[in-house]
Amino acid sequence: MNKPKVGVFGFTGCGGCQLEILNLEEQLLDLVNAVEIVHFTEAITEYSDNYEIALVEGSVTSKHDVERIEKIGNIAKIVVAIGSCAVSGGLNCLKNLYGLEKAKELVYGDKKEWIDSIEVKPIDEYVKVDYYARGCPPNRFEVVDIIKSLIIGKKPEIPNYPVCIECKRNGNTCVYELGMTCLGPISRAGCNSRCPNSATGCEACRGVIDEPNVNAQKDLLAEYGLTVEDIMEEFNLYNSCKGKTIEQRNK
Numbered sequence: 479m480n481k482p483k484v485g486v487f488g489f490t491g492c493g494g495c496q497l498e499i500l501n502l503e504e505q506l507l508d509l510v511n512a513v514e515i516v517h518f519t520e521a522i523t524e525y526s527d528n529y530e531i532a533l534v535e536g537s538v539t540s541k542h543d544v545e546r547i548e549k550i551g552n553i554a555k556i557v558v559a560i561g562s563c564a565v566s567g568g569l570n571c572l573k574n575l576y577g578l579e580k581a582k583e584l585v586y587g588d589k590k591e592w593i594d595s596i597e598v599k600p601i602d603e604y605v606k607v608d609y610y611a612r613g614c615p616p617n618r619f620e621v622v623d624i625i626k627s628l629i630i631g632k633k634p635e636i637p638n639y640p641v642c643i644e645c646k647r648n649g650n651t652c653v654y655e656l657g658m659t660c661l662g663p664i665s666r667a668g669c670n671s672r673c674p675n676s677a678t679g680c681e682a683c684r685g686v687i688d689e690p691n692v693n694a695q696k697d698l699l700a701e702y703g704l705t706v707e708d709i710m711e712e713f714n715l716y717n718s719c720k721g722k723t724i725e726q727r728n729k
């Protein structure tokens with residue numbers, strides 16, 4: 479049986495998602511045996527336009543990015559968005575919050591007109607995305623599960639329940655008890671409650687579950703004398719490009 483050809487591509491991001499794949503260690507060897515990697519921006523010098531599966535890291539932030547992602551979308555039979563930059567725009571969307579012109583001016587000063595910089599968008603604004611490996615960085619084992627599922631033609635199982643469930647299963651003390659805030663009641667699990675495990679609040683880098691219990695989040699905030707406004711900064715960190723705000727979800 480021919481191995482599926484896979485391309486791993488990097489757009490605007492820190493490169494951490496590709497690094498997570500490289501960090502798979504012994505599982506990486508299994509992966510390399512199961513597929514043929516023909517393009518991997520961070521790992522190999524060879525490149526190819528002959529692939530069936532494209533794993534894409536990073537957001538689209540320039541006209542050149544638009545051309546590249548559209549080309550990938552035309553070639554690949556299956557596109558997987560890897561990491562919050564690709565899935566939702568991620569941290570890069572903070573540029574949009576500033577306003578494009580203001581952000582360009584802050585970074586590039588009077589040379590701003592030289593820079594090819596457009597509004598930040600996740601990749602599915604330009605191409606059809608078949609699967610999403612969420613997170614910043616994504617859970618590398620979830621990336622492997624997605625690839626394995628694609629190889630055997632099965633739909634990958636992506637959790638659609640809140641981080642609180644994993645957090646409670648892990649026996650953590652709720653960070654609200656420690657004077658912090660957390661988006662665990664509405665955030666999509668699948669990271670094994672990575673942040674609360676280290677006594678840090680969840681900032682929803684994996685986005686929000688399909689039908690979030692916004693009232694549970696509000697009740698928790700109220701219990702500690704807080705309101706939705708008090709967590710908007712954390713929410714916007716990864717989720718300002720795409721999707722509804724917490725308030726919009728509650729309408």
Ligand code: SF4
Nearest residue numbers: 491492494561563614
């Ligand atoms: S999702 Fe996070 S780890 Fe991945 S490229 Fe973006 S900033 Fe880096």
Ligand code: SF4
Nearest residue numbers: 642645652653660662
């Ligand atoms: S709110 Fe955060 S810290 Fe508290 S239980 Fe939920 S995930 Fe854990």
Ligand code: SF4
Nearest residue numbers: 669673680681682683
């Ligand atoms: S706990 Fe929240 S912010 Fe931390 S990795 Fe998981 S989804 Fe992302």
